[in-house]
Amino acid sequence: MVTTAKGIATRQRIVEAAAAEIRERGTLATTLDDVCRRSGTGKSQMFHYFPEGREQLLLAVTEFEARHVFDDQQPYLDDLVSRAAWEQWRDVIVDTCRRQGPHCPLGVLIADVGRYSPAAQAVTTQLIRRWQDAVRTGIEATQAAGEADPALDADRTAAAVITAIQGGVSVLLSTGSVDHLEAVLSLCLDHLLGPVGQ
């Protein structure tokens, strides 16, 4: 179905346009026509590259944004070992969310996509899992470095951290304030690393 370089490029343009549109206005308000207009394509391409329609496009966007977020965070995630590194990571997350306002790409999508579409649920579950693994690795490294309480269950703590982020984004989407995100992430970090003045 897709073989040509041109075709791949078009498909990519559609995904990017959809992602941008969703960031700006939410999944609900984003229509296929909007995406077509923005990407300079037409319905025919839309359904040529996403024969299953809207749902399939949303999944593609989710994967796209996930890759994006991971690429952004990878350098920080790889280096989670000192308190300073953890705090820097937290600040990056908070700042990114603050800058983007209520348009945090993954947040929007995890919150929106596929409540009830099993395919989408699978994608988000796997995404959370992957992210959680990255954080867990960081926690283990921090423990190995003697900076974190070795008694903590690394995976469970990672789960808590991911969930905290998701909650912060959720509150951000509802209220427009990033304070809650900051508060809960800081609490998690304090718990992980011990009180600030230790």
Next chain:
Amino acid sequence: MVTTAKGIATRQRIVEAAAAEIRERGTLATTLDDVCRRSGTGKSQMFHYFPEGREQLLLAVTEFEARHVFDDQQPYLDDLVSRAAWEQWRDVIVDTCRRQGPHCPLGVLIADVGRYSPAAQAVTTQLIRRWQDAVRTGIEATQAAGEADPALDADRTAAAVITAIQGGVSVLLSTGSVDHLEAVLSLCLDHLLGPVGQ
């Protein structure tokens, strides 16, 4: 506009039907026709009692569910002072979510309603504020009882706890698993009360 007892009752039936429908299938999938069918009313009543339409109904449902959740939790919130009480509260939340599966009433609504409707945003903001105040009071009581670190900023910690719950619900909605909620709430409690075996 509304004076009769019968009218009030009808309005109430509409709100309850809408709430039930939303719990079962999400706000997105809930149509006014569904609500009418379920409540045994017609469009004319719908727009008689909610002249501004769907949006207004959703707000009413949010307030209804908020009251509901508060009433449920009030006894526990009033008693947050010992570790046992906190853990019981946590278990109530987790169990409720587990039982209801991905239908946690407030979670759905906070996550869904009024991203972008300013009125809805005001309602959810105030709701979060109110809930946070209740938790803060609990934290202060716990500190006063010497069970919690007095150095913690009670309001900020309360914000973190509320956000954690919201995140857990959000993950629950996306993945169907309640584990993340449990993990993040437990982490918050451990942080607040000190490690289990202290």
Next chain:
DNA sequence: ACCGGATTGTACTTGCGGGTACATTTTGCC
């Protein structure tokens, strides 16, 4: 050059769901 599949443009269908119009009945009240 030319063939066939990939790609794209245009115009359409269709269903759904929010919202409206208006007629009819019920109800509280004097």
Next chain:
DNA sequence: GGCAAAATGTACCCGCAAGTACAATCCGGT
């Protein structure tokens, strides 16, 4: 009982956005 307002029933409208049909064009390989 009768009347005005509230409450309800029925039938509609209308717009939007997902999805389809089909024709036209491009483009790589031989």
